[in-house]
Amino acid sequence: VLNVTSKYGTRQISTHFISSDHDILGERGYKVDRILGEGSYSRVKSALWKKPGSQDTVQVAVKIINRMTAPQDFLDKFWPRERDVMQIMDHKNVIRMYDIFSHGNKIYITLERAARGDLLDYVQLKGSLSNQEAHKYFTEMCNGVKYLHSKNIIHRDLKCENVLLTANNSIKIADFGFARIMADSDISRTFCGSAAYAAPEVLRGIPYEGATSDIWSLGVILFIMACASMPFRDTSLSKILNDQKSDLNFPDKQKLSKRYCHLVSSILKYDIKARYRLTDIMHHDWMTLTPCD
Structure with missing residues (x-):
């Protein structure tokens, strides 16, 4: 909880809504490294991820989509298609999705990391x-x-x-x-x-x-x-x-x-x-x- 003071007095708000990507991902076992790429409504970060129930860590790319800035057409049509497709794919020559979750206005997608670029x-x-x-x-x-x-x-x-x-x-x-x-x-x-x-x-x-x-x-x-x-x-x-x-x-x-x-x-x-x-x-x-x- 955070105290915020204005001319209307002091009120308390939950920091749950203003947590950084680093904090949100950290709570789920991610150690965020650096930004790999950035667009108008999304960014991709490199991270090490400890899978639930495992002591092993894997290098991943976390794609973070901001619903507030994403086009409505993307949210209504293209994103649901992408999500549905990613959830059923499992092949050695196709990038794998490990995890997906939402927090506030953001969608977090954990993807297999290809370390040598495109x-x-x-x-x-x-x-x-x-x-x-x-x-x-x-x-x-x-x-x-x-x-x-x-x-x-x-x-x-x-x-x-x-x-x-x-x-x-x-x-x-x-x-x-x-x-x-x-x-x-x-x-x-x-x-x-x-x-x-x-x-x-x-x-x-x-x-x-x-x-x-x-x-x-x-x-x-x-x-x-x-x-x-x-x-x-x-x-x-x-x-x-x-x-x-x-x-x-x-x-x-x-x-x-x-x-x-x-x-x-x-x-x-x-x-x-x-x-x-x-x-x-x-x-x-x-x-x-x-x-x-």
Whole structure:
């Protein structure tokens, strides 16, 4: 209890409502370290967490959402979808949610921590990845997406920033803010995600199958990993669409394997009927044969 004095006299209020995130998390076994990221209505903090009933601690990322500043559309539609999706996921290549609770006007989500950051930062730092490294990461991404789609979960915002790297050099698909559960027969009419990674039908506003839009995004990521550049100019919508209709322009094509170029080109087909599905990708020679540089 805290005494607060004003011109109207002194009154007592409970400090329960003004406790800091550090105090609130500390009461639940968290030792907060630092801020990893911050947005207009949420922030992510690094922490060590001692699970209830265990003496072991695990490094986690705690996402804190402020209901007071979050858009109503997010609270009514996107957050319930994200919560429902996160609660059913359990795969080695998908970020896991350990805990979720509310306190006052805030929602606290405890997530598995990927200590090495995201794939975009990694490619920007290292440049083009080797054939072997790109093969490893892409195989793990495909395994994660295959699992999601088997649960009828469509990510709808796959991009390098949402692919994380763990301390043991494994891939984790993250950020399910636009995800939703869709049956095979369901059609989406909402534009989600980043234009640079979006399929032509999504950019054109045509109702689309969620799974095919995720596959297109995987193709963009695969191009970026090996080429360290975007496959399409993203300065305007018209330029993206024009580039998507044209043959891919691979930089330093002589350094890239023919199998790799064929796979990427097959995923990024403008004609959705000719575009590879996940089964086609996973049975492609570049995926099944031992990669070499």
